[in-house]
Amino acid sequence: MDRNELDNFEEVRNNLQMIEEILNRMPLEHGGENDVFAVTAEDMDNLLSNVTPDMSGKDVAEKAKTMLHTCHKVLKLRKKENRLTPEQKSLLEDIEKLS
DSSP: OOHHHHHOHHHHHHHHHHHHHHHHHSOOSSOGGGOHHHHHHHHHHHHHHTOOTTSOHHHHHHHHHHHHHHHHHHHHHHHHTTOOOHHHHHHHHHHHHTO
């Protein structure tokens, strides 16, 4: 995502909604409500329910990056170990676009 897209609230929100959808489809690998993907999906849902079009897309993206930090680390580790599923690979790419 280039700088202009980060400044576009709608573009950022749409990308975050796609990330949230993928997170919600992730299998619960660690069991229950403490799964990193499940926790992050819930955090993303809360973020998206509180953003408004008058907010800066860049600010929203920064908040999301903070929430996605642990997921990003987990996915990078799995990539290094060649254990990413195609959906996880897509999620990693989407998260990295926020940078």
